[in-house]
Amino acid sequence: MSTDIAALGAIVGARNLVSDPQEMAPYLREMRGLFHGRALAIVRPGSTAEVAEVLRWAARTGTRVTPQGGNTGLVGGQIPVAEGRQIILSLQRLDAIRAVDPEGNTMTVEAGVTLLRAREAAQAAGRLFPLSLPSEGSCTIGGNLSTNAGGTAVIAYGNARELCLGLEVVLADGRVWNGLRRLRKDNTGYDLRNLFIGAEGTLGVITAAVLKLWPLPAARTTAFLAVPSPAAAVAVLNRARAGAAGTLVTFELIPRIGLDYVLRHAPDTRDPLAETSPWYVLMEVSAQAEAGLEDAVSAVLAEAMADGLVGDAAIAGSLDQRNAFWRLREMLSEVQRLEGGSIKHDVSVPVHAVPAFLERASAVCEALVPGGRVVAFGHLGDGNIHFNLSQPPGADKAAFLARWEEVNAAVHAVVAAMEGSISAEHGIGRLKRDLLPHVKDPVELDLMRTLKAALDPQGLLNPGAVL
Structure with a gap:
């Protein structure tokens, strides 16, 4: 390492400056193997102050920086460009849950907290943090916000953007913006928070966030439906929204070929219905009242079956059966590589x-x-x-x-x-960067470049991603 890079050890501690090729390897390859990068070193700060000092160092030396959370992104935005003249800034050590406020329905967490830990912390306080992704054990809140993650509960609660009230962000020059507000209403100028959510680390480095929480649902009904077509599934979706007597949280479309892949390659799975169908739906509804939810869902499904929109259906009668339904959906991505x-x-x-x-x-x-x-x-x-x-x-x-x-x-x-x-x-990352000019309005794209130039004039943050 050069003397400049070695100097980072004084900021983060020698053991948190990783330069051994074998130790660096997991940070340099994304999970699908589409992107392989190079870097001068992996820098692992343990606090917002250390992140700020690292970025001040980067600004002084002109060193480019690729922020990285749990390295679960699917468009290569967390992998540095191939020439290797940059560092990876790993946020995994920023893993403190700073505060949980059940009465205010908020939780303040650092960027390296995994989604699973955030959900568990909310549940321990009798609250729900509804973002739901298969990679929850590895993906981090900072990464979720930087990519505006979606998942299986967007229909009810929105993307990551809708689940965040405030941010703490380190800018490209090392300044720290403290926007950790817990307010539902705050009309005091530009909404800076939403500049950084979905920006994939190109405008600043998210180090902490205030997340919205909800009361834990008192009841939940999960059903697996056979439908003859996607059009029938849309019709059932509209009926479930109107008549399921709760919050429609999940409505996932599954093709028969995908189910066949799962049954072929995933152990401990079985076909949930007696007859095969070209399409299926995994549906989940929650409510704050324990009584009446399953009956309301059953009524919606019975009416849909009478009208030919649903061929067969099973409602989970236990937690194990619910988990079995969900496993069929969650394994869909993983088993495709085996085909x-x-x-x-x-x-x-x-x-x-x-x-x-x-x-x-x-x-x-x-x-x-x-x-x-x-x-x-x-x-x-x-x-x-x-x-x-x-x-x-x-x-x-x-x-x-x-x-x-x-x-x-x-x-x-x-x-x-x-x-x-x-x-x-x-997100866009590196995978779809060259497609962006073909799908964005030219004025919109010009505004994006103007923001990038204003917040990162040296072009140091995540070069090659998004723009």
Whole structure:
């Protein structure tokens, strides 16, 4: 290491300045293996003051910085560019839960707190923090906010942006903005908080946040439904919103091919219904009153079955059965890799347009890649579909994945025609950076560049991501 880099040890402690290639390796590769980076060192500060001192050092030396949380991002925004002339700023040691306020329904946590710990801390205080992601044991609050994470409860509670009241952020020059406000109403000028949420560490480094909490639900009903089509699923969604006598928290669309993948590769799983169906829905409703919820959900499903919108349904009768239903959904992403290469899309369209999108995008992919297997699933309640294409059986994986950009372009064209988004919840990162100019209004993109230049004039924060 150069003398300049070694000087960081005086800020964070020698053992928290990692330069050994073997120790650095886990920080330099993202979970899907699409991005491999290089860095001068991994710097692991343990406080906001240390983060500020590191960024002041970076500003003095002109060293670029890639912030990183739990390294669970799916678009490469947490991996440094290949030339390696930068440091990774790992926020994992900022892991304090600073305060839990049940009466005010808020919790103040540092950026390195995992989502699972945040949820557990809220529950211990009799409260709910509703952000729900399969990677909750590894992903961190700072990363969740930096990517404006979504998940399976957005239909009820919103994305990470809607779950945050205040932030603490270290700017590119090392100044600290203390915006840790716990107020629901604060009309005192520009909303700086929302500049940094979803910015993927390009405008500043989030070090702490005030999160919104809710009372724990008194009752919860989880159902697994067989539906003949996505259009039928949308119709059931609208009925459940209106008549389920509670808060519709989850409404996940699952294709039969995805369920087959899970049953084939995931141990301790089984088909939850007697008859097969082309599509399924995992639905969950919660309420603050214990009585009457399951009866109300059963009534909605009975009416939907009578009208041909639902072919069969099972309501979880125990926690084990609920967990079994959820395992079928949560394993969908993981098992796809066991079927070979998978070209992925994280897109959204208006909810009413989801059936037409699935039909058109599937036709496009099947024409481009004969024998390719469409695996489309996700958050129907908010229009976010993970539209993935598995390689044809027996095909060459590398040759198939080499068509990633071609397939993306075709699917994104369908998304654009339906006024949707090419990135619903995963962010832009490096994977979709070059696509952004084609989907953003030119004035909007110019405003983004103006903000970047104002807050990070040296271009030191997460270079190569987003812009």
